[in-house]
Amino acid sequence: xxxxxxxxxxxxxxxxxxxxxxxxxxxxxxxxxxxxxxxxxxxxxxxxxxxxxxxxxxxxxxxxxxxxxxxxxxxxxxxxxxxxxxxxxxxxxxxxxxxxxxxxxxxxxxxxxxxxxxxxxxxxxxxxxxxxxxxxxxxxxxxxxxxxxxxxxxxxxxxxxxxxxxxxxxxxxxxxxxxxxxxxxxxxxxxxxxxxxxxxxxxxxxxxxxxxxxxxxxxxxxxxxxxxxxxxxxxxxxxxxxxxxxxxxxxxxxxx
Amino acid sequence: xxxxxxxxxxxxxxxxxxxxxxxxxxxxxxxxxxxxxxxxxxxxxxxxxxxxxxxxxxxxxxxxxxxxxxxxxxxxxxxxxxxxxxxxxxxxxxxxxxxxxxxxxxxxxxxxxxxxxxxxxxxxxxxxxxxxxxxxxxxxxxxxxxxxxxxxxxxxxxxxxxxxxxxxxxxxxxxxxxxxxxxxxxxxxxxxxxxxxxxxxxxxxxxxxxxxxxxxxxxxxxxxxxxxxxxxxxxxxxxxxxxxxxxxxxxxxxxxxxxxxxxxxxxxxxxxxxxxxxxxxxxxxxxxxxxxxxxxxxxxxxxxxxxxxxxxxxxxxxxxxxxxxxxxxxxxxxxxxxxxxxxxxxxxxxxxxxxxxxx
Ligand SMILES: Nc1ncnc2c1ncn2[C@@H]1O[C@H](COP(=O)(O)OP(=O)(O)OP(=O)(O)O)[C@@H](O)[C@H]1O
Ligand SMILES: [Mg+2]
Numbered sequence: 001x002x003x004x005x006x007x008x009x010x011x012x013x014x015x016x017x018x019x020x021x022x023x024x025x026x027x028x029x030x031x032x033x034x035x036x037x038x039x040x041x042x043x044x045x046x047x048x049x050x051x052x053x054x055x056x057x058x059x060x061x062x063x064x065x066x067x068x069x070x071x072x073x074x075x076x077x078x079x080x081x082x083x084x085x086x087x088x089x090x091x092x093x094x095x096x097x098x099x100x101x102x103x104x105x106x107x108x109x110x111x112x113x114x115x116x117x118x119x120x121x122x123x124x125x126x127x128x129x130x131x132x133x134x135x136x137x138x139x140x141x142x143x144x145x146x147x148x149x150x151x152x153x154x155x156x157x158x159x160x161x162x163x164x165x166x167x168x169x170x171x172x173x174x175x176x177x178x179x180x181x182x183x184x185x186x187x188x189x190x191x192x193x194x195x196x197x198x199x200x201x202x203x204x205x206x207x208x209x210x211x212x213x214x215x216x217x218x219x220x221x222x223x224x225x226x227x228x229x230x231x232x233x234x235x236x237x238x239x240x241x242x243x244x245x246x247x248x249x250x251x252x253x254x255x256x
Numbered sequence: 257x258x259x260x261x262x263x264x265x266x267x268x269x270x271x272x273x274x275x276x277x278x279x280x281x282x283x284x285x286x287x288x289x290x291x292x293x294x295x296x297x298x299x300x301x302x303x304x305x306x307x308x309x310x311x312x313x314x315x316x317x318x319x320x321x322x323x324x325x326x327x328x329x330x331x332x333x334x335x336x337x338x339x340x341x342x343x344x345x346x347x348x349x350x351x352x353x354x355x356x357x358x359x360x361x362x363x364x365x366x367x368x369x370x371x372x373x374x375x376x377x378x379x380x381x382x383x384x385x386x387x388x389x390x391x392x393x394x395x396x397x398x399x400x401x402x403x404x405x406x407x408x409x410x411x412x413x414x415x416x417x418x419x420x421x422x423x424x425x426x427x428x429x430x431x432x433x434x435x436x437x438x439x440x441x442x443x444x445x446x447x448x449x450x451x452x453x454x455x456x457x458x459x460x461x462x463x464x465x466x467x468x469x470x471x472x473x474x475x476x477x478x479x480x481x482x483x484x485x486x487x488x489x490x491x492x493x494x495x496x497x498x499x500x501x502x503x504x505x506x507x508x509x510x511x512x513x514x515x516x517x518x519x520x521x522x523x524x525x526x527x528x529x530x531x532x533x534x535x536x537x538x539x540x541x542x543x544x545x546x547x548x549x550x551x552x553x554x555x556x557x558x559x560x561x562x563x564x565x566x567x568x569x570x571x572x573x574x575x576x577x578x579x580x581x582x583x584x585x586x587x588x589x590x591x592x593x594x595x596x597x598x599x600x601x602x603x604x605x606x607x608x609x610x611x612x613x614x615x
Pocket of ligand 2: 045046087244
């Protein structure tokens with residue numbers, strides 16, 4: 001067994017009376033593709049939001065790479081090495097595809113106002129490196145030909161891939177993808193599968209929320225199932241698929 | 257605009273254009289002064305101050321997307337800082353090279369102080385709170401004459417030292433290698449120099465890590481956070497940078513006018529500067545400069561022209577030129593917003609945006 005990268009311990013999040021997350025504990029190992037599935041409203045996105053510091057948890061804690069994650073500090077989560085995409089794509093719509101990825105480099109670069117104004121050697125080198133890395137990542141995810149187009153003019157599938165490129169630009173250890181295949185056709189989904197496998201092969205751990213059961217079961221090393229904010233199962237796909245609670249709560253007709 | 261873009265790619269044409277623009281800007285005060293008189297020279301000087309203000313506000317509103325309706329407060333801070341430290345009011349006469357940068361820094365600090373409580377606000381709410389802050393600063397200036405007289409209240413501070421550079425005062429004609437440079441011309445060159453410096457800083461910032469972070473916050477604050485941008489600090493930086501430009505303009509204003517009073521820093525002034533940014537083309541530096549020039553010159557042209565034209569046409573003045581001026585201004589605003597919603601000279605991306613929506 002390889003080392004743990006992330007360990008959530010009893011994470012809870014309530015919205016008024018809704019227990020969106022209720023005592024959720026799960027652990028993700030370094031280098032695996034970990035699936036998070038469950039019916040609509042199960043709390044998957046809420047877990048992402050707690051993990052990335054957008055929501056303050058009402059209980060529990062998350063340990064990442066051996067250290068406790070600070071709650072409600074999204075930019076620190078990114079600095080620690082957690083990157084994400086959003087279920088309802090959140091690109092910088094009026095920036096070009098290239099600029100979107102360049103913003104992703106923010107957390108790994110340091111030029112300030114003085115550097116920008118004086119444009120000294122160090123700043124110029126840093127800018128050049130940002131440009132290069134953005135170029136590479138656009139190519140890597142397959143949207144290099146749209147580099148100078150505004151993000152909002154990209155096709156849906158390209159936008160999803162661009163969001164992944166932007167997330168990768170932060171040099172993450174953990175890449176959290178919230179329904180990356182939503183709205184994609186089968187060819188695009190196949191491309192996405194290869195992309196995610198490639199990302200993992202590069203040594204980045206992937207946390208994947210996805211409703212496409214075939215994709216999840218084919219791609220993930222392990223899967224956790226959420227239902228009404230509670231984890232009802234966690235194991236390798238072949239076992240999770242046969243778990244009667246999972247079949248009842250989520251898979252239903254999909255497997256039967 | 258296509259001309260402008262092609263200049264970016266053709267080096268020789270760009271150098272030629274710069275040279276032409278340089279000569280034009282250098283001889284402008286002499287042409288204006290001899291053809292149109294001193295009142296228009298003063299207006300030209302003010303246009304440069306407004307360009308500085310508009311570029312400062314552009315950082316906050318245009319780049320970072322934070323609607324600030326109290327921006328003129330920073331102009332006031334810069335102006336009062338100069339007035340208090342270089343006038344008979346306190347008997348202090350500090351040199352310009354201390355007061356102008358000092359005023360910029362103080363205004364920047366005020367930008368942070370007034371910006372900090374608004375960090376969680378957006379859009380309309382932010383506009384209302386900043387509007388309030390702007391008014392608070394003005395009201396302070398109005399009332400800080402008792403119990404200790406700091407600002408001299410509504411009477412304002414007069415007798416402010418004119419700008420004096422290395423022993424040469426700009427208030428009197430300057431003899432320079434055989435040419436006489438009148439005072440208004442000298443101020444023009446000083447203001448032009450500083451306006452160009454602010455343009456330069458704006459351009460450099462726009463195309464930098466910080467500039468991209470500002471735009472990212474404007475576009476999607478949550479995604480910006482997820483990219484590791486410390487949105488609190490980066491927003492405060494926008495407030496501080498924008499405010500410091502205002503502080504510079506304010507200091508120059510005080511030295512130029514020789515008099516400051518709270519009246520000069522009303523809400524209407526904030527609105528005017530915002531109009532320059534929005535009409536010119538939010539977020540686009542050339543557009544904002546254009547907005548600053550047009551909105552300083554056109555209303556003045558109207559004020560100077562409306563009277564004589566009416567006299568010539570009707571033999572008497574039917575409508576008060578001042579009222580006509582505001583009427584024309586309002587109409588112009590409506591027309592521009594209807595036909596060029598992204599401003600007169602929008603940035604290339606914004607232009608695409610408005611076209612893209614239709615496509
Ligand atoms: N900001 C919020 N305010 C109030 N309730 C919320 C908020 N965010 C999520 N919820 C509620 O929490 C529950 C879990 O929502 P969440 O978005 O995490 O589900 P999900 O598993 O991602 O579902 P889906 O598959 O539809 O994306 C839902 O009942 C939702 O209505
Ligand atoms: Mg969701």
